[in-house]
Amino acid sequence: MIKLYCFGESGNAYKAALTLELSGLEWEPVYVDFFNGEARTPEFRELNDMGEVPVMVDGDLTLSQSGMIQDYVSSKSGKLGGRSANQRREILRWVLWDNHKLSSQAGTTRFLMNFLPEEKRPVEAIAFLQARLKAAYATLNAALEGRSWLVGDSVTIADLACCGYLFYPEPFGFDRADWPNIDAWLDRIAALPGWKHPYDLMPGSPADRA
Amino acid sequence: MIKLYCFGESGNAYKAALTLELSGLEWEPVYVDFFNGEARTPEFRELNDMGEVPVMVDGDLTLSQSGMIQDYVSSKSGKLGGRSANQRREILRWVLWDNHKLSSQAGTTRFLMNFLPEEKRPVEAIAFLQARLKAAYATLNAALEGRSWLVGDSVTIADLACCGYLFYPEPFGFDRADWPNIDAWLDRIAALPGWKHPYDLMPGSPADRA
Numbered sequence: 194m195i196k197l198y199c200f201g202e203s204g205n206a207y208k209a210a211l212t213l214e215l216s217g218l219e220w221e222p223v224y225v226d227f228f229n230g231e232a233r234t235p236e237f238r239e240l241n242d243m244g245e246v247p248v249m250v251d252g253d254l255t256l257s258q259s260g261m262i263q264d265y266v267s268s269k270s271g272k273l274g275g276r277s278a279n280q281r282r283e284i285l286r287w288v289l290w291d292n293h294k295l296s297s298q299a300g301t302t303r304f305l306m307n308f309l310p311e312e313k314r315p316v317e318a319i320a321f322l323q324a325r326l327k328a329a330y331a332t333l334n335a336a337l338e339g340r341s342w343l344v345g346d347s348v349t350i351a352d353l354a355c356c357g358y359l360f361y362p363e364p365f366g367f368d369r370a371d372w373p374n375i376d377a378w379l380d381r382i383a384a385l386p387g388w389k390h391p392y393d394l395m396p397g398s399p400a401d402r403a
Numbered sequence: 404m405i406k407l408y409c410f411g412e413s414g415n416a417y418k419a420a421l422t423l424e425l426s427g428l429e430w431e432p433v434y435v436d437f438f439n440g441e442a443r444t445p446e447f448r449e450l451n452d453m454g455e456v457p458v459m460v461d462g463d464l465t466l467s468q469s470g471m472i473q474d475y476v477s478s479k480s481g482k483l484g485g486r487s488a489n490q491r492r493e494i495l496r497w498v499l500w501d502n503h504k505l506s507s508q509a510g511t512t513r514f515l516m517n518f519l520p521e522e523k524r525p526v527e528a529i530a531f532l533q534a535r536l537k538a539a540y541a542t543l544n545a546a547l548e549g550r551s552w553l554v555g556d557s558v559t560i561a562d563l564a565c566c567g568y569l570f571y572p573e574p575f576g577f578d579r580a581d582w583p584n585i586d587a588w589l590d591r592i593a594a595l596p597g598w599k600h601p602y603d604l605m606p607g608s609p610a611d612r613a
Contacts, residue, residue: 242546243500254489258499261492279464282471289468290453293502301535317527325511336452 195220197262198240198248200227200397202308204300204358206247207391209262212353214394215387216270224396228308259296259357260288263350273350283344287351294329298322299358303365307399323366330372337374341381348385356382360390363399405430407472408450408458410437410607412518414510414568416457417601419472422563423459424604425597426480434606438518469506469567470498473560483560493554497561504539508532509568513575517609533576540582547584551591558595566592570600573609 197213199206199222213220225231225246232246241248241257248255249262251269256262264285267274275281302322305314333355336343343351359367359379369376382388392398407423409416409432423430435441435456442456451458451467458465459472461479466472474495477484485491512532515524543565546553553561569577569589579586592598602608 243504243542256492256496258496258503260499261496264495265492282466282475285474286466286468286471289470289499289502292499293468293507294453297503297507315527315531317525318531321525321528332453 196223196250197221198223198225198250199246199395200225201392201395202361202397202399203227203246203395204296204303204361204391205245205259206395207360208259208296208350208354208357209247209249209266210391210394211356211388212263212266212273212350214389215348215353215385216266216272218266218270222395227397228402260285260292260350260354263288263354267350273348273353275345275349280345280349284349284351287343288354290332291351291354291357295326295333295355296357298326298329299365299367302326303358303361303363306365307363326366330367330375334372334374337378341378348382352378352382406433406460407431408433408435408460409456409605410435411602411605412571412607412609413437413456413605414506414513414571414601415455415469416605417570418469418506418560418564418567419457419459419476420601420604421566421598422473422476422483422560424599425558425563425595426476426482428476428480432605437607438612470495470502470560470564473498473564477560483558483563485555485559490555490559494559494561497553498564500542501561501564501567505536505543505565506567508536508539509575509577512536513568513571513573516575517573536576540577540585544582544584547588551588558592562588562592 195213195218197206197210197220199210210222227246231237232244238244240255243257245257247259247262248257256265275284302319305319342348343355356379359375369379405423405428407420407430409420420432437456441447442454448454450465453467455467457469457472458467466475485494512529515529552558553565566589569585579589
């Protein structure tokens with residue numbers, strides 16, 4: 194069975210976990226105690242030289258990077274990967290954009306605003322990241338104008354990449370009400386058979402540490 | 404002939420341009436006047452809904468995202484793309500990591516430190532990004548320990564992604580002397596037949612605006 198090293202608070206892990214769940218492949222989560230430094234231990238670096246979650250293990254194959262895991266799972270399952278070479282290119286384009294402009298900055302901003310003690314929060318850096326994120330939300334909202342899904346006419350890993358941080362309850366400056374196309378698209382994703390919220394799909398949530 | 408919309412100061416464009424140049428495919432640059440806002444015009448958004456450089460046009464096909472262009476060029480030319488399914492996965496893993504952790508933050512930090520008027524530079528945001536970049540340099544330097552190239556035994560688009568911002572002269576906190584494996588690897592890349600510095604490969608450089 195496929196193992197996914199993950200924890201509930203990680204939107205990057207959520208992209209991989211949601212792709213696995215909706216692909217129909219059998220998988221199980223392995224909890225990584227990120228908040229106590231497990232991802233930075235030598236043992237974890239043996240698993241992933243990038244020192245990051247998620248990591249997928251499927252038999253002899255170990256992969257990291259959520260986008261790479263998504264690509265592997267969609268190839269293996271024959272699902273969520275588009276229907277033509279052009280669609281597959283469009284999908285990778287959005288996965289890369291998400292990694293570059295959306296999830297990277299959303300994840301960092303959410304971490305700074307929610308998982309650091311208040312006196313340690315870098316206020317100027319948060320404002321800077323939020324301004325850049327606003328441009329990313331605008332790009333995503335415009336791309337969804339008149340469309341149900343980012344690529345083609347059904348859900349793909351492009352959608353499951355870009356939504357990675359957008360279902361979380363902790364505030365980081367993203368308000369669905371400001372972006373009606375994103376709002377409707379998140380409702381469509383949440384209505385997919387088998388969809389689960391990150392804190393229901395993976396072990397670990399802020400509630401555990403409360 | 405393949406056209407690449409680009410400008411010299413963009414390390415993201417450089418990754419695509421250097422991949423094209425070393426692949427042996429015929430290509431020509433089309434200058435985008437980024438510093439006068441051309442990438443944000445409605446005309447440019449028609450070409451790329453993400454409003455970003457680089458954009459590649461090959462006949463009927465238009466692609467953006469440096470990593471997608473690199474993947475396309477290596478498939479089309481049969482070069483720089485690794486020799487097995489495992490190597491191709493490792494390559495995409497490093498391209499994604501670069502987009503997420505290295506080039507995205509290096510490009511932003513370099514922009515803030517060199518292309519904004521001094522009084523507008525967000526000092527705290529720069530320090531924050533530099534601290535995160537230090538972790539990325541450490542990961543890259545460790546991955547290159549005892550190796551000539553990131554994946555397999557020859558140069559691939561993974562190397563050409565990760566080096567995207569590391570040849571530029573403008574300071575952003577990266578000092579080759581601090582990272583000996585990165586330093587030697589950059590020398591190896593610069594010694595490849597056909598290699599060119601970004602300001603020699605693409606139109607536009609700070610010298611034009613001096």
